[in-house]
Structure formats: structure tokens, C-alpha cells
Amino acid sequence: MAKNVLILPGDGIGPEIVEQAVRVLDAVNDAFHLDIAHESALVGGAAYDETGTPLPEPTLSKAKAADAILLGAVGGPKWDKLDMAVRPEKGLLGLRSNLELFSNLRPAILYPQLAAASSLKPEIVAGLDILIVRELTGGIYFGQPRGIRTLENGERQGYNTYVYSESEIRRIGRSAFEAARQRGKRVCSIDKSNVLEVTVLWKEIMEEVAKEYPDVELTHMLVDNAAMQLVRAPKQFDVMVTGNMFGDILSDAAAMLTGSIGMLPSASLNAEGRGMYEPCHGSAPDIAGKGIANPLATILSVAMMLRYSLGAKEAADAIEAAVSRVLDQGLRTSDIASEGSETVSTKAMGDAVLDAL
Amino acid sequence: MAKNVLILPGDGIGPEIVEQAVRVLDAVNDAFHLDIAHESALVGGAAYDETGTPLPEPTLSKAKAADAILLGAVGGPKWDKLDMAVRPEKGLLGLRSNLELFSNLRPAILYPQLAAASSLKPEIVAGLDILIVRELTGGIYFGQPRGIRTLENGERQGYNTYVYSESEIRRIGRSAFEAARQRGKRVCSIDKSNVLEVTVLWKEIMEEVAKEYPDVELTHMLVDNAAMQLVRAPKQFDVMVTGNMFGDILSDAAAMLTGSIGMLPSASLNAEGRGMYEPCHGSAPDIAGKGIANPLATILSVAMMLRYSLGAKEAADAIEAAVSRVLDQGLRTSDIASEGSETVSTKAMGDAVLDAL
Numbered sequence: 001m002a003k004n005v006l007i008l009p010g011d012g013i014g015p016e017i018v019e020q021a022v023r024v025l026d027a028v029n030d031a032f033h034l035d036i037a038h039e040s041a042l043v044g045g046a047a048y049d050e051t052g053t054p055l056p057e058p059t060l061s062k063a064k065a066a067d068a069i070l071l072g073a074v075g076g077p078k079w080d081k082l083d084m085a086v087r088p089e090k091g092l093l094g095l096r097s098n099l100e101l102f103s104n105l106r107p108a109i110l111y112p113q114l115a116a117a118s119s120l121k122p123e124i125v126a127g128l129d130i131l132i133v134r135e136l137t138g139g140i141y142f143g144q145p146r147g148i149r150t151l152e153n154g155e156r157q158g159y160n161t162y163v164y165s166e167s168e169i170r171r172i173g174r175s176a177f178e179a180a181r182q183r184g185k186r187v188c189s190i191d192k193s194n195v196l197e198v199t200v201l202w203k204e205i206m207e208e209v210a211k212e213y214p215d216v217e218l219t220h221m222l223v224d225n226a227a228m229q230l231v232r233a234p235k236q237f238d239v240m241v242t243g244n245m246f247g248d249i250l251s252d253a254a255a256m257l258t259g260s261i262g263m264l265p266s267a268s269l270n271a272e273g274r275g276m277y278e279p280c281h282g283s284a285p286d287i288a289g290k291g292i293a294n295p296l297a298t299i300l301s302v303a304m305m306l307r308y309s310l311g312a313k314e315a316a317d318a319i320e321a322a323v324s325r326v327l328d329q330g331l332r333t334s335d336i337a338s339e340g341s342e343t344v345s346t347k348a349m350g351d352a353v354l355d356a357l
Numbered sequence: 358m359a360k361n362v363l364i365l366p367g368d369g370i371g372p373e374i375v376e377q378a379v380r381v382l383d384a385v386n387d388a389f390h391l392d393i394a395h396e397s398a399l400v401g402g403a404a405y406d407e408t409g410t411p412l413p414e415p416t417l418s419k420a421k422a423a424d425a426i427l428l429g430a431v432g433g434p435k436w437d438k439l440d441m442a443v444r445p446e447k448g449l450l451g452l453r454s455n456l457e458l459f460s461n462l463r464p465a466i467l468y469p470q471l472a473a474a475s476s477l478k479p480e481i482v483a484g485l486d487i488l489i490v491r492e493l494t495g496g497i498y499f500g501q502p503r504g505i506r507t508l509e510n511g512e513r514q515g516y517n518t519y520v521y522s523e524s525e526i527r528r529i530g531r532s533a534f535e536a537a538r539q540r541g542k543r544v545c546s547i548d549k550s551n552v553l554e555v556t557v558l559w560k561e562i563m564e565e566v567a568k569e570y571p572d573v574e575l576t577h578m579l580v581d582n583a584a585m586q587l588v589r590a591p592k593q594f595d596v597m598v599t600g601n602m603f604g605d606i607l608s609d610a611a612a613m614l615t616g617s618i619g620m621l622p623s624a625s626l627n628a629e630g631r632g633m634y635e636p637c638h639g640s641a642p643d644i645a646g647k648g649i650a651n652p653l654a655t656i657l658s659v660a661m662m663l664r665y666s667l668g669a670k671e672a673a674d675a676i677e678a679a680v681s682r683v684l685d686q687g688l689r690t691s692d693i694a695s696e697g698s699e700t701v702s703t704k705a706m707g708d709a710v711l712d713a714l
């Protein structure tokens with residue numbers, strides 16, 4: 001049966017990197033007879049500019065109907081002064097919550113070929129392979145009440161609500177334990193249970209979930225310590241599980257440990273395993289349109305999509321092997337360039353992956 | 358006029374490191390005729406064990422009467438199962454809020470003698486000198502409502518409130534700009550204004566405050582990007598200003614960049630410049646009582662206290678110079694030991710600083 005992929009290029013470097021990723025998707029589609037069809041739609045600032053909203057109705061209904069979604073990136077200074085309700089980010093957040101993509105898998109892997117790109121000492125990061133499982137449809141990102149109000153004394157006050165229910169914590173906990181089973185069988189749950197009540201409940205429910213997975217070890221760490229330990233000794237972790245806000249911060253720090261955030265894909269899955277796939281990096285407006293952005297994180301997101309949502313493991317393996325070969329050849333976009341490597345454009349990198357396939 | 362310092366050893370390694378710091382305080386008190394008197398009181402788990410509360414009334418009233426407070430550290434696994442209301446951390450949080458110590462200054466400095474201790478490459482961190490200004494009496498740490506409630510469907514839900522008013526933001530903004538004036542004249546304000554309304558207000562008020570300081574440059578950065586930039590290129594920052602929760606996470610990450618969190622002091626000041634001084638590190642229960650903890654962060658906290666709250670700049674300079682000399686001599690506690698250095702105990706490190714004075 002034909003599978004249906006929705007392509008959302010978005011803003012900034014989004015369209016450029018997605019273009020190369022779609023070429024790769026088309027190539028494996030032919031080579032492996034996958035019968036994947038795809039169409040594109042608007043999201044983020046690009047959608048706002050054309051329709052006045054960052055998540056137009058046609059985009060949302062196509063997203064709901066799709067077997068998987070490939071997203072570039074959203075946002076940029078052009079839309080920074082817009083009202084919160086129509087900012088590009090609301091397009092992304094709207095997709096996450098409407099499709100209930102509660103489980104965000106963010107691997108931080110150091111490619112041996114790129115060890116030099118890390119700002120950390122080689123012995124600290126060599127062989128790094130951690131997975132951050134971030135809750136993506138709850139927490140302070142979506143909590144009510146929220147806003148800016150005027151107090152009786154005339155001054156304004158901003159407020160947001162950090163909230164999690166047992167069932168929300170339980171399902172992301174299970175995601176993390178399932179993932180750990182496929183890996184090093186260790187989950188570290190991150191909280192701030194010495195200060196925040198919501199994370200006291202988080203910690204308690206993680207303990208409950210752990211009982212369902214006797215083969216997986218559960219430990220707990222405070223978020224401030226976790227930020228330190230990621231810098232000090234990141235290889236101590238296997239799977240880290242945390243809420244939306246802490247996950248946003250820690251996964252970006254973890255990605256940067258590798259020195260090559262331009263290489264890291266991510267998956268956002270719902271309860272049925274349908275998902276949205278996107279690079280970990282943002283829309284990089286400063287280099288948009290220059291043809292120098294690194295398309296590999298998006299290409300690797302296609303591989304994740306094939307593996308997790310489209311049941312095409314071999315095609316996924318082929319893409320990952322091709323990316324590895326291209327790195328072996330010494331080809332680098334400028335973000336991961338180092339002495340002795342050959343700096344290539346976004347399109348040339350796409351060409352090289354296609355050649356290697 | 359006699360100055361009055363309250364000593365709060367606290368838990369874990371607190372008593373050991375504070376003991377050495379008090380010896381140093383006594384020494385400069387004599388040498389510089391400072392007329393400083395001090396007394397001790399209970400806080401944290403130690404206070405809970407003896408009185409049933411982590412912040413007994415005598416401690417709070419002595420703290421209010423003191424010209425400055427020197428704190429060791431609070432907390433430990435022994436008290437982890439206690440009710441939130443009486444946990445050791447509540448002693449610390451109670452002091453911060455009752456004394457209105459809203460401005461937390463956390464320097465992250467790499468001592469040239471300790472460059473090898475960092476997990477980052479030398480060229481990334483050599484000469485690092487950043488100051489994190491963290492709001493300490495507001496935000497989600499103190500926001501109401503908070504707690505764990507049972508929903509209609511029978512499941513429990515945890516919730517906390519992230520809240521800031523204009524005046525709270527303005528005063529911490531001014532702290533940061535004042536500090537920047539004494540340094541590199543650059544402030545980077547950290548927010549999550551693409552998602553959280555409370556930080557939209559934060560960003561707006563920072564812009565207002567910046568107008569009062571035309572000689573200081575203000576930039577803004579999203580918290581996830583800040584976590585990345587601290588790992589990628591920390592020297593780009595001069596002063597970072599942020600709220601209580603983000604400040605907790607980022608300041609620990611920044612401290613760990615130096616590889617020697619055992620070296621970093623901090624100050625928590627109120628509107629009159631009275632303050633509480635403490636090491637950035639925690640109570641390290643795993644090494645408590647072994648006599649191996651690093652007392653230097655606490656000794657350097659005494660220097661900060663002399664400079665900011667007790668008007669004894671020369672004594673502060675003398676302590677900092679003595680610490681530097683001891684490092685030059687190659688003496689190290691085990692947390693900062695490296696090849697060729699001499700590993701010494703907590704007390705021997707205190708002795709060495711006294712000798713160097």
C-alpha cells in the first residue's frame with residue numbers, strides 16, 4: 001500500500017536542506033520500490049506570510065492524513081515582533097500537539113569522522129552515543145493559565161504553568177524504557193524534585209514505570225547536575241528522559257557536545273508510532289539562501305522516518321551508510337569543516353550522498 | 358563599628374569547608390584590623406535533625422541582623438524522602454526569600470593554573486571569565502499556585518507557576534547592567550520568548566533597563582541556544598542575566614566548563630548590598646567527612662563577602678592572591694588534581710592559604 005509523506009520545508013535554511021533530503025528519499029523510494037508518495041505544504045513563517053497563520057488548515061489536515069512528516073525548520077528574526085499566537089513556532093507547536101507527538105527522540109552521537117569538530121577533549125566525547133527522550137506535548141510549553149496580566153498596583157506580570165499529569169508522565173516514561181531496551185538498558189530521569197512539585201510527581205511515576213521494565217536500570221538526576229554532567233562526562237548516560245522545557249535545553253547542549261549539530265536528526269512520535277522527523281538544528285537565518293547549510297541532519301531524519309514510521313529498515317540503513325561514506329571521503333559543509341577536509345555546498349553534499357547510495 | 362557575620366555550615370561537606378574558610382576570615386580580620394565578629398547557626402538538614410525545621414527561627418533572626426552570611430551547602434540523600442516543606446533546600450530558599458537576596462552573582466572563571474581540569478579544549482576555555490547574574494527570589498522557584506492535586510478523572514497532576522512582575526525583572530536587570538559596567542560592558546539576557554509569555558515580558562523589560570545604561574550593550578539569546586553556546590564558545594559572553602530556573606541550569610553548566618567547580622564562589626545580594634556568600638558546588642554527601650573536599654570556593658566566597666558586603670577590598674585581594682599562590686605551588690585537592698600536582702587534604706589546603714596570606 002502506498003505510503004504518504006508530507007514535506008514541510010518551513011523557513012530559513014529549511015527549504016534548501018529539505019530539497020536535498022527529498023532527493024535522497026526519492027532515490028531510495030525507487031531503489032527499494034517503497035511506493036512512497038509525497039507532497040509539500042506551508043508551515044511557520046512561510047505559511048504566515050502567505051496565509052496569515054503559521055499552521056494553515058490544509059497543512060494540518062494533510063499532516064493528520066500523512067504516514068509521516070518531514071520538517072525543515074521554522075522561525076527567524078523577520079517574524080520576531082509578531083504576536084505570540086501567530087509566530088512561526090506556533091506552527092511547529094501546533095503540529096506537535098494536534099498530532100499528539102508526545103515522544104521526542106533526540107540522539108546525540110559523535111561521528112568518529114567528526115571527532116575534531118567537538119569543543120570537548122577527544123577522550124571525553126569519543127564514541128558518544130546518548131539518546132534524549134523529551135516529552136513534547138505537555139509541560140510548561142502548553143500549560144494553562146498563561147499570559148501577561150496587569151496587577152492591581154498597575155505593573156504587569158507574566159506567567160506560565162508547568163504541569164504534568166500521571167498519564168502524561170507514564171507514556172513518555174514507557175517511551176524511554178522501550179528505547180533503552182534497544183540500547184544500553186539504562187534510563188536517567190531528569191527532574192528538579194528538590195524545588196518543583198510537578199517534578200516530584202514525575203520522579204514518582206518514573207519509579208512506577210521502572211517496575212514494568214525490570215531489565216532496565218533507572219536512576220534520577222537533578223537538572224542542574226545533569227547540565228554539569230553533560231559537560232563533564234557525557235558518556236555516563238545511555239537514555240535520558242525529561243520534560244519539555246528541560247529537554248529543550250539539555251538536548252541542545254547534548255547535541256552541541258558532538259560539535260556537529262548539523263548532523264543530528266530527531267523524531268517526534270505519537271502513540272501509534274506515526275511521526276514527524278526534523279533536524280535538531282534550527283532555521284539558521286544567518287546562512288539561509290547561501291547554499292552552504294548542512295543537509296545531513298535532514299537526510300538522516302529521512303532515514304529515521306523510514307525506520308520508525310515507514311517500515312523500511314533497509315532503505316534507512318542504506319542512507320546512513322551513504323552518509324558515513326561521504327564523511328569518509330572527507331566531504332564537509334562549512335559547519336563541520338576541519339583541516340584537510342573539502343568544503344562543499346548544500347547541493348554538492350546532496351549529490352555526494354546520492355552517488356554513495 | 359564591628360561587623361557581624363553569620364556562619365551557616367549546613368550539611369555534607371559544608372562544615373569541613375566552612376571551618377577552613379573561617380580560619381582564613383579570622384586571619385585577615387586580625388591582619389587588617391577589620392573588627393569582624395562571627396557566630397554560627399543551624400540550617401538545612403542539620404537544622405532539621407536538631408529542631409524539626411530546616412530554617413529555625415533563631416537562624417532567621419540572626420541572618421536578618423547580620424552584615425553578611427557565609428553558607429557551606431545544604432541537602433543530602435538522608436533527607437530526600439522528607440516532605441517538600443521541611444527539606445534542607447527549603448532552609449536555603451527561605452533565607453533567600455526572607456532576606457530578599459534577589460541578585461545571585463555566579464562567576465565562571467578558569468584559573469590559568471587549572472586549565473587542564475576542564476573537559477573542554479584549552480583554546481575554547483583559556484582565559485574564560487563570565488558572570489552569570491541569576492534572579493534568586495522569584496520565578497518558578499517561588500511561584501503560586503503549586504502542588505500536586507487529584508483531577509476529576511482520578512489521576513494526579515503536578516503543577517508549578519513561572520511568574521515574574523516588571524519590578525522583579527527591572528531590579529535584576531539593573532544588577533546585571535551594573536555588574537557589566539565593571540567588566541566587559543556586555544549583557545546577554547536569556548529567555549524562551551518564542552514559547553513562554555513570562556519571558557516575553559522579561560525581554561521587553563530588559564530592553565527598557567538597557568536604555569538607562571547606554572554604555573552597556575544588550576543582546577538576547579534563547580535558553581536552548583545559550584546552553585549550546587556555553588559548550589561551543591563560552592568566551593563570547595561577558596555577563597549573562599536570566600531567571601531563577603534557567604540560571605540554576607546555565608550557571609552550573611558554566612561552572613563545569615572550568616572543570617573546577619570546587620573553585621567557584623557566589624554571592625546573593627539584596628537591594629542594600631547585604632548578602633549571603635556560598636560556594637557554587639553542593640554538599641557532596643559522597644565525600645562528606647573524609648577531609649578531602651576543596652575548601653577554596655568557600656575561601657573565595659569569604660573574599661567576595663569582604664569585597665561586596667564588608668567594605669574590606671584589601672583583605673579580599675589578599676585572600677585571592679593567597680589562593681593563586683597556593684595553586685602556583687602545585688597544591689590541589691583531589692577534585693582538581695592533575696599529573697604532577699600534589700594532592701592535599703581540606704585542612705592542608707586551608708593551612709597553605711593561611712601560610713600564603
Ligand SMILES: CC(C)[C@H](C(=O)O)[C@@H](O)C(=O)O
Pocket residue numbers: 074075089092093248551552581
Ligand atoms: C522552535 C522552538 C519552539 C522549539 C522548542 O523549543 O521546542 C525548538 O527549540 C526545538 O527544540 O524543537
Ligand SMILES: CC(C)[C@H](C(=O)O)[C@@H](O)C(=O)O
Pocket residue numbers: 194195224431432446449450605
Ligand atoms: C539546593 C537548590 C535548592 C539550589 C537551587 O536550585 O537554587 C542549588 O541548586 C543552587 O543552585 O543554589
